[in-house]
Amino acid sequence: MSGYSVFPVTGLPELGKGDDLAAMILECVELEDGDIVVVAQKAISKIEGRIVRLDDIEPSEQAREIAGDEEDPRRIEAILREAKSIVRIRPPLVICETHDGFICASAGVDASNTTEPDTLILLPVDSDASAAVLRDTLNERSEREVGVIVTDSFGRPWRQGTIDVAIGAAGIVVLQDMRGQQDSVGHELRSTVIAVADEIASAAQLVAGKLDRIPVTIVRGLDLRGDGRAQEIPVPAERDLFR
Amino acid sequence: MSGYSVFPVTGLPELGKGDDLAAMILECVELEDGDIVVVAQKAISKIEGRIVRLDDIEPSEQAREIAGDEEDPRRIEAILREAKSIVRIRPPLVICETHDGFICASAGVDASNTTEPDTLILLPVDSDASAAVLRDTLNERSEREVGVIVTDSFGRPWRQGTIDVAIGAAGIVVLQDMRGQQDSVGHELRSTVIAVADEIASAAQLVAGKLDRIPVTIVRGLDLRGDGRAQEIPVPAERDLFR
Numbered sequence: 001m002s003g004y005s006v007f008p009v010t011g012l013p014e015l016g017k018g019d020d021l022a023a024m025i026l027e028c029v030e031l032e033d034g035d036i037v038v039v040a041q042k043a044i045s046k047i048e049g050r051i052v053r054l055d056d057i058e059p060s061e062q063a064r065e066i067a068g069d070e071e072d073p074r075r076i077e078a079i080l081r082e083a084k085s086i087v088r089i090r091p092p093l094v095i096c097e098t099h100d101g102f103i104c105a106s107a108g109v110d111a112s113n114t115t116e117p118d119t120l121i122l123l124p125v126d127s128d129a130s131a132a133v134l135r136d137t138l139n140e141r142s143e144r145e146v147g148v149i150v151t152d153s154f155g156r157p158w159r160q161g162t163i164d165v166a167i168g169a170a171g172i173v174v175l176q177d178m179r180g181q182q183d184s185v186g187h188e189l190r191s192t193v194i195a196v197a198d199e200i201a202s203a204a205q206l207v208a209g210k211l212d213r214i215p216v217t218i219v220r221g222l223d224l225r226g227d228g229r230a231q232e233i234p235v236p237a238e239r240d241l242f243r
Numbered sequence: 244m245s246g247y248s249v250f251p252v253t254g255l256p257e258l259g260k261g262d263d264l265a266a267m268i269l270e271c272v273e274l275e276d277g278d279i280v281v282v283a284q285k286a287i288s289k290i291e292g293r294i295v296r297l298d299d300i301e302p303s304e305q306a307r308e309i310a311g312d313e314e315d316p317r318r319i320e321a322i323l324r325e326a327k328s329i330v331r332i333r334p335p336l337v338i339c340e341t342h343d344g345f346i347c348a349s350a351g352v353d354a355s356n357t358t359e360p361d362t363l364i365l366l367p368v369d370s371d372a373s374a375a376v377l378r379d380t381l382n383e384r385s386e387r388e389v390g391v392i393v394t395d396s397f398g399r400p401w402r403q404g405t406i407d408v409a410i411g412a413a414g415i416v417v418l419q420d421m422r423g424q425q426d427s428v429g430h431e432l433r434s435t436v437i438a439v440a441d442e443i444a445s446a447a448q449l450v451a452g453k454l455d456r457i458p459v460t461i462v463r464g465l466d467l468r469g470d471g472r473a474q475e476i477p478v479p480a481e482r483d484l485f486r
Binding site for chain 1: 245246249250302331338401402403404405419435437441442449475476477483
């Protein structure tokens with residue numbers, strides 16, 4: 001393999017509930033076999049209608065307590081509803097496990113880049129399923145075989161700044177297992193499972209940009225077709241040293 | 244910006260102590276202004292002689308205790324010497340803070356891919372400084388302006404698999420601060436510092452490969468020249484929720 005390229009899908013319109021994202025992508029780009037179509041979570045959430053109005057949320061006592069004077073308790077309430085468990089709280093920061101097992105700030109609930117003011121965008125209910133639907137539609141209409149990754153920007157312990165990671169995937173390798181392969185001097189590689197889907201998400205973020213409204217990026221030239229799902233990524237709670 | 248590309252530097256010889264890595268790179272690739280030269284930590288460690296022989300290590304009582312029956316106590320001793328503090332132990336797994344502030348398994352001490360058996364490779368003493376030296380040499384000899392990132396493969400809490408991250412940097416933006424910029428509907432972006440150097444490290448890993456002995460990768464087409472250092476990345480201990 002000599003290398004790969006990453007480029008944005010430009011020309012997409014603003015997205016709304018019920019939009020046919022596959023059709024929009026195919027109008028903007030000619031896909032090739034093996035392409036990885038990387039889609040920001042917000043694009044999926046918008047077309048799936050995962051948007052709530054702050055005015056429709058009645059905050060609980062717990063939400064008011066966490067919010068204190070600094071935060072909107074309705075926003076905290078939305079976060080608590082999206083959370084399976086709370087991992088850490090340092091008000092107003094709330095780090096949660098989402099219902100599908102990802103640990104992130106605010107359970108992925110986000111206010112920025114919404115098309116309407118006073119609304120919140122929630123994560124897709126099942127990002128692997130969302131990725132699979134998009135992938136199947138793209139494959140069928142383009143007669144190509146592509147992979148799809150749904151991404152979000154997560155902070156992480158110990159290191160400042162966010163990086164984009166995979167929260168949904170279809171048609172590609174997610175965790176690349178190198179265990180048992182021998183390296184160049186015959187040592188067995190240990191603990192070498194590479195989270196390639198997360199690395200692809202990060203590679204895509206570098207062109208997608210937060211301010212440019214470019215929610216779809218193409219990664220071309222990596223041969224990583226497979227049948228991974230982002231649900232493979234979370235560390236099972238009983239093996240997790242950092243909850 | 245329309246996109247960028249990532250490609251390996253092929254044809255590099257096996258590296259050893261004192262090698263002129265800049266010269267070797269320049270023999271294999273024609274650099275352009277703005278290129279980011281991504282170098283695996285092991286390449287830097289080898290040319291800096293950061294290799295220890297297991298036979299030269301006398302394990303302490305603490306090392307023997309952690310090692311138990313499963314691990315080589317000499318290896319644990321090497322890890323303890325490279326650690327400023329221990330973050331978690333689940334024998335034989337030891338997660339440490341290195342002397343320069345990165346939190347990772349085994350304090351970055353690694354046995355695989357060494358050129359000699361029964362040796363360990365340690366992280367560079369100061370990977371930012373190593374990056375700066377390489378960058379200055381490359382710039383001077385190529386008459387181009389490039390950035391350099393030194394990478395390692397780190398596991399992370401909550402998510403399985405390793406991703407490559409930056410442990411050294413020179414001549415590029417490391418943390419891209421988007422705070423205070425307005426997104427498309429005027430909400431102020433919050434907590435939007437993007438760890439672009441880590442994302443570049445991950446992008447490079449996707450071609451570098453563990454088994455191919457390709458320690459140097461070029462990322463071309465991102466305009467991220469700056470003066471960041473990887474030392475900006477660690478979260479200060481007093482603000483860290485996960486130690």
